[in-house]
Amino acid sequence: MKLAKRIENLAPYLFAEIDKKIAEKKASALDVISLGIGDPVEPTPQHIIEKLCQEAQFPPNHQYPSYYGLKELREAIRDWCYHRFQLNLDPDREILPLIGSKEGIAHIFLALIDPGDLALIPDPGYPVYQSGNLFAGGVSHFMPLLKENDFLPNLNAISSRIAERAKLIFINYPNNPTSATATLDFFKEVVKFAKKFDLVVCHDNAYSEITFDGYKAPSFLQVPGAMDVGIEFHSLSKTYNMTGWRIGFAVGNAKVIEALGRVKTNIDSGIFNPIQYAGIAALKGPQESIKAMCCIYQKRRDKVIETLKKIGIEVKKPKATFYIWVPVPRGHSSTSFTEFLLEKAGVVVSPGIAYGSAGEGYVRISLTVNDEKLNLALKRIERAFKGVREKSG
């Protein structure tokens, strides 16, 4: 039996590997706390759950849903985008519901990339940008996100030869894994760059609502001209604690949205109707739960940063996302530090290298475990460091 070459080149999905390691540790009776994956433990707001239950009782909802999503959902997305970003979107041409934003991100490459085409991909970055490109037969040119550039890609460092060959550029702010944010000025620069080199911009805005200290994340589409060149991916997963429900959406340039829709109609059959109705309830209903969640993450963020400071690691407080991008102590690589934390503290973090080679020197801590577990994990990390200090002298 021979597998396809594209699978041979495909690394196992990062969190599938982390899950395996946790299972091994659990088997050895060590109580492991995972600060690896970003998956909120708090429940989905009750009114959203109730809507799902109610709609699930209605037999016509058990049939195939519409390919392009319920009109009411697309209208709810339009209203949400207007209210949140003052965007004026056409629900028939510029909005496409997705089975989670991951699904759309993976499939957009099939709509835009032919074998051998070049895509500009952030490094470190959400792994699906690279694997989506690989599935389409594309070649990835990585844009390093470095601390000295505030974890933004340096567009001036991309040679004209590369930019002319490229067909699309992926960006993601608020950013996973670095938790960096971008200004509208940066997005303006991206639009200018895309127009100059005839690129499609794909902006992943999955963390737009997870923000702190009064910061509000912008939409890439707020920049004049952005609708000419790009689309933006949104997710209900993090905003409404709905990671398991699988619902997100893409908005933006009608030609790109149509192309993504055409790919999808040939692959999937849409989102279960009751989940779409629940999505409408989420987007149109009370939004207080978002503020409450951000408050929780902000407190956890402060606690983690305080503990890191105690063990000699200085990190600037991120304005968004539920991740902390932590530089590893001197003498460690991202992998050896991850192993150290697992062995000595029973705490799982994500090694930066897993997000790309420019992620070396960092690990990512996620703030999505409950307070009790997080406190225990932080205590154990502090203790593990104390142990090292005592040993060394």
Ligand SMILES: Cc1ncc(COP(=O)(O)O)c(C=O)c1O
């Ligand atoms: C940057 C980024 N984009 C997209 C996603 C996918 O979110 P979903 O498919 O749940 O909408 C994630 C999930 O972790 C993410 O971190």
